[in-house]
Amino acid sequence: MATVTFDKASRIYPGTERPAVDSLELDIADGEFLVLVGPSGCGKSTSLRMLAGLEDVDKGSIYVGDRDVTHVQPKDRDIAMVFQSYALYPHMTVADNMGFALKIAKVDKAEIRQRVEAAAKILDLTEYLDRKPKALSGGQRQRVAMGRAIVRQPQVFLMDEPLSNLDAKLRVQTRTQIAALQRRLGTTTVYVTHDQVEALTMGDRIAVLKDGLLQQVGTPREMYDAPANVFVAGFIGSPAMNISTFNIEGGAANIGGNKIALERDVVGRMTDADAGKLILGFRPESLDRVAPNTEGSFPVEVVVVEELGSDAFVYGQLAAPLAAEGASVSNEGQVIVRVDPRDVPKKGENVWVKIRPGEQHVFSSATSDRLSDAVTTDKSAAV
Amino acid sequence: MALKITGAVDPELLDLPWSVPLETWPKDTLAALPRGISRHVVRFVRFRGRVLAVKETVAPMAKREFDMLKELGRMGAPCVVPFAVVDGRVDDNGEELAAALVTEHLQFSLPYRALFSQALRDNTLTRLIDALAVLLVRLHLLGFYWGDVSLSNALFRRDAEAFSAYLVDAETGDLHRDLTPGQRAYDIDLARTNIIGEMFDLQAAAELDDAVDPLEVGDRIEERYKELWNTLTEKQTYRENVRKHVAERVQALNDLGFDVGELDMTQTADGSELTIRPKVVDAGHHSRRLLRLTGLDVQENQARRLLNDMDEYRVVTGNEEDEVLAAHEWLADVFEPTVRAVPREYRRKLEPAQVFHEVLDHRWFLAEKDPSVTMPEAVASYVKNVLPTHPDEQAVLGHEISEFEDGVDAAGMPVAREAPTHTTMIHAWQNLPRTGQLD
Numbered sequence: 001m002a003t004v005t006f007d008k009a010s011r012i013y014p015g016t017e018r019p020a021v022d023s024l025e026l027d028i029a030d031g032e033f034l035v036l037v038g039p040s041g042c043g044k045s046t047s048l049r050m051l052a053g054l055e056d057v058d059k060g061s062i063y064v065g066d067r068d069v070t071h072v073q074p075k076d077r078d079i080a081m082v083f084q085s086y087a088l089y090p091h092m093t094v095a096d097n098m099g100f101a102l103k104i105a106k107v108d109k110a111e112i113r114q115r116v117e118a119a120a121k122i123l124d125l126t127e128y129l130d131r132k133p134k135a136l137s138g139g140q141r142q143r144v145a146m147g148r149a150i151v152r153q154p155q156v157f158l159m160d161e162p163l164s165n166l167d168a169k170l171r172v173q174t175r176t177q178i179a180a181l182q183r184r185l186g187t188t189t190v191y192v193t194h195d196q197v198e199a200l201t202m203g204d205r206i207a208v209l210k211d212g213l214l215q216q217v218g219t220p221r222e223m224y225d226a227p228a229n230v231f232v233a234g235f236i237g238s239p240a241m242n243i244s245t246f247n248i249e250g251g252a253a254n255i256g257g258n259k260i261a262l263e264r265d266v267v268g269r270m271t272d273a274d275a276g277k278l279i280l281g282f283r284p285e286s287l288d289r290v291a292p293n294t295e296g297s298f299p300v301e302v303v304v305v306e307e308l309g310s311d312a313f314v315y316g317q318l319a320a321p322l323a324a325e326g327a328s329v330s331n332e333g334q335v336i337v338r339v340d341p342r343d344v345p346k347k348g349e350n351v352w353v354k355i356r357p358g359e360q361h362v363f364s365s366a367t368s369d370r371l372s373d374a375v376t377t378d379k380s381a382a383v
Numbered sequence: 384m385a386l387k388i389t390g391a392v393d394p395e396l397l398d399l400p401w402s403v404p405l406e407t408w409p410k411d412t413l414a415a416l417p418r419g420i421s422r423h424v425v426r427f428v429r430f431r432g433r434v435l436a437v438k439e440t441v442a443p444m445a446k447r448e449f450d451m452l453k454e455l456g457r458m459g460a461p462c463v464v465p466f467a468v469v470d471g472r473v474d475d476n477g478e479e480l481a482a483a484l485v486t487e488h489l490q491f492s493l494p495y496r497a498l499f500s501q502a503l504r505d506n507t508l509t510r511l512i513d514a515l516a517v518l519l520v521r522l523h524l525l526g527f528y529w530g531d532v533s534l535s536n537a538l539f540r541r542d543a544e545a546f547s548a549y550l551v552d553a554e555t556g557d558l559h560r561d562l563t564p565g566q567r568a569y570d571i572d573l574a575r576t577n578i579i580g581e582m583f584d585l586q587a588a589a590e591l592d593d594a595v596d597p598l599e600v601g602d603r604i605e606e607r608y609k610e611l612w613n614t615l616t617e618k619q620t621y622r623e624n625v626r627k628h629v630a631e632r633v634q635a636l637n638d639l640g641f642d643v644g645e646l647d648m649t650q651t652a653d654g655s656e657l658t659i660r661p662k663v664v665d666a667g668h669h670s671r672r673l674l675r676l677t678g679l680d681v682q683e684n685q686a687r688r689l690l691n692d693m694d695e696y697r698v699v700t701g702n703e704e705d706e707v708l709a710a711h712e713w714l715a716d717v718f719e720p721t722v723r724a725v726p727r728e729y730r731r732k733l734e735p736a737q738v739f740h741e742v743l744d745h746r747w748f749l750a751e752k753d754p755s756v757t758m759p760e761a762v763a764s765y766v767k768n769v770l771p772t773h774p775d776e777q778a779v780l781g782h783e784i785s786e787f788e789d790g791v792d793a794a795g796m797p798v799a800r801e802a803p804t805h806t807t808m809i810h811a812w813q814n815l816p817r818t819g820q821l822d
Contacts (some may be wrong), residue, residue: 014560053565054528074569087420087535089584096583104579104598165422165444165554167481 002065002155004028009060031186033202043212072334079155090135098147098376119150158351198275226374243281258298271340281361284336287353310340391467420535434488441563442482460552516607518548530555530564533577545683575601676710681736724762
């Protein structure tokens with residue numbers, strides 16, 4: 001087991017100017033489960049493949065432990081790419097399916113059996129070791145595939161969208177299994193996904209990338225409570241955070257005449273470049289429904305109501321005309337509100353909502369960077 | 384969501400039982416074909432006299448693989464032809480079913496397992512590995528990183544003495560401008576691991592002699608790949624007689640079946656030497672030449688064999704001036720009479736070009752006793768003595784799957800002998816060029 005270090009590592013494809021991965025700096029701790037996440041083209045898979053040795057590192061270096069592997073062949077890096085769904089060999093026993101790579105590496109027979117048995121124990125496959133794959137369920141077959149990588153005892157596991165070819169139900173199931181398994185094994189793991197829910201539920205830490213640049217790295221909680229910029233704020237969380245640009249007048253955001261007070265410190269961090277505007281974000285669950293015209297509240301016109309049983313979400317539009325000109329955020333003016341599923345408003349109705357104290361995310365309109373402190377949602381957990 | 388078919392312009396595709404999971408499709412829709420090892424449910428389906436391969440997977444993957452195969456086909460890669468993506472499937476209770484990728488089954492092609500179920504000729508295995516090495520090199524030259532190279536993920540067609548391999552499963556692959564050494568090394572390593580696994584499995588099934596060492600077989604793909612890659616791409620430095628060396632290099636590459644698109648020539652610093660690196664465009668040098676001359680679309684080694692015979696014919700008939708005219712005459716006088724001498728009931732066994740190749744072999748065999756043996760005599764003897772004993776491996780269309788009901792092994796592969804089929808279903812025999820139309 002080992003740490004992994006990206007030291008200003010860049011990948012610049014021939015014939016392109018913008019690096020696919022730009023000076024990535026990332027320290028992954030021994031035994032950590034790190035998820036690389038971002039939209040397509042952000043450089044997450046390229047970063048993983050640089051670590052695997054499948055992509056050249058044009059600048060900078062990559063280390064596994066203390067060893068510089070920047071120019072080492074893939075098979076000599078002591079890293080295992082894990083596929084979720086290997087084809088299993090129908091005539092070989094489960095044990096042979098798991099251990100044949102060791103046989104190729106000429107590992108001693110007794111040692112192979114011992115490693116296979118250890119892996120089978122972790123994977124709950126002990127009683128199936130001498131059976132053929134045909135006798136296994138779908139989920140068990142997947143675990144055999146995992147076993148193939150585990151018996152090799154690599155320093156690092158790499159997984160590139162391993163759940164993408166599973167249907168939705170199996171995906172959720174397998175997600176939990178992989179996360180639990182990684183914790184039991186304690187092997188450093190780098191996992192790539194485009195799905196932020198997968199990232200939040202699986203990773204010890206998450207690294208968000210966009211356009212080849214690392215945006216932020218942190219625990220799921222940190223990413224959720226203190227997104228470093230507007231991009232991360234909009235990317236992490238489902239349904240997404242409400243984000244719009246507003247004129248700031250007298251220390252408050254002006255929403256069509258309704259004033260939302262901002263913290264003095266935050267307003268103090270505005271610069272001339274912000275030109276009197278700030279980007280304000282608030283999560284759907286940070287809104288309380290209040291009586292019309294309550295101080296600090298604003299109306300939202302209901303467009304769609306999504307009822308999920310345990311939850312309900314209003315998809316609406318800021319009822320008052322939108323604030324700042326030259327808005328920089330997509331979906332400006334769109335507001336999602338989590339409401340009591342036993343008390344849902346009707347389409348076309350106006351609901352008045354107020355952001356809970358301490359749950360504003362404020363960003364510079366000039367740089368998109370975060371100005372406010374982390375939101376601490378724990379105190380409102382009971383609501 | 385309503386059933387949605389992307390790709391194929393054939394409304395009859397809607398008539399297939401898409402509201403049933405592929406695993407339980409009625410047997411009368413299925414074609415019995417030996418299958419390789421797959422992660423997904425894969426079935427061969429009879430469709431308007433053809434065979435389609437249907438694979439269940441999630442919609443984005445199906446779409447991605449469809450586009451990938453299409454792009455690879457456009458680039459001239461040897462791969463199966465994508466037919467359609469079927470999405471929005473629901474069963475009778477409204478439950479969603481997996482999407483399906485539909486590809487056209489490659490005629491006269493066989494998965495490697497089918498070749499092992501016959502008496503294994505000594506060198507079948509090495510010829511399969513060599514074919515896979517050629518395929519991998521060709522794909523790498525095009526910038527395709529496979530990500531899961533194995534015998535199971537390829538199909539094989541007889542090609543004169545050798546085999547030609549075709550890419551079947553592109554789901555793990557990526558196209559790049561150029562592959563990095565790491566990508567190539569990883570593909571080779573995976574190929575080696577997977578092939579060794581496949582050999583272990585064949586031995587576990589008692590289909591492969593225990594005397595065969597799987598590790599040696601695995602090492603062969605690595606050796607063959609490296610040899611071929613180096614021959615095709617290595618830099619050579621010459622001090623003198625550059626023109627001659629270049630011509631020789633190009634000739635050597637052509638002999639291997641590859642065409643040279645361009646040459647990078649760099650003078651060494653002191654100006655005394657020239658370094659040459661060919662940019663190989665693709666394999667298929669001989670098959671392209673044959674197609675241009677005769678309209679026959681055959682595989683590389685078959686083409687080489689046919690061209691040799693044609694060149695011989697030109698010398699014998701003294702028609703050495705006009706290559707096109709000679710080709711025309713050879714087609715009418717030699718090729719067509721030979722393949723048309725094969726009775727209908729045997730036409731399902733082999734492709735015409737493969738028949739011609741075997742007749743040439745047979746004539747050579749007969750000539751040991753009687754050097755004056757003619758082509759018509761050779762073909763008559765071949766049809767009488769050789770062809771009837773040929774295994775029925777090439778044509779598997781038109782069977783009822785129930786014929787194999789009790790004869791399917793653990794991997795879902797029929798173990799029974801296949802029954803005869805109708806030759807009208809085999810396109811290769813219908814598309815023989817008529818000399819009169821060749822102009």
